[in-house]
Amino acid sequence: AGPTFEHADDQSTLSRDDAQFVDVLHTNTRGSPDRSIGIQRPVGHIDIYPNGGTFQPGCDIQNTLLGIALEGIKGLQNMDQLVKCSHERSIHLFIDSLLNIQQQSLAYRCNSKDT
Numbered sequence: 001a002g003p004t005f006e007h008a009d010d011q012s013t014l015s016r017d018d019a020q021f022v023d024v025l026h027t028n029t030r031g032s033p034d035r036s037i038g039i040q041r042p043v044g045h046i047d048i049y050p051n052g053g054t055f056q057p058g059c060d061i062q063n064t065l066l067g068i069a070l071e072g073i074k075g076l077q078n079m080d081q082l083v084k085c086s087h088e089r090s091i092h093l094f095i096d097s098l099l100n101i102q103q104q105s106l107a108y109r110c111n112s113k114d115t
Contacts, residue, residue, distance in 0.1 A: 025090035026053040059085035
């Protein structure tokens with residue numbers, strides 16, 4: 001993923017043609033399509049946008065600043081987490097969906113991104 005993938009053709013990015021069933025978790029689509037790390041447009045057979053697909057809970061600048069406040073300059077070592085935290089959340093959500101069969105996560109079909 002990355003800003004250049006939003007408008008890429010199906011051969012250059014993830015698409016429905018890549019597998020029999022393409023399940024996509026969009027977890028870092030904040031900002032305009034040209035500045036978003038994740039792909040905002042639907043590209044799979046099913047596209048899920050947890051928490052609206054933008055920054056995920058616990059991955060915001062406030063938590064990074066709190067880490068810096070608690071650890072001083074040492075807290076800056078985790079600055080990369082701010083960039084990749086929401087993006088990596090998709091991996092954890094996917095694994096959770098496979099492991100927690102007894103208590104499945106819920107998703108709801110919405111008419112728009114704002115909804």
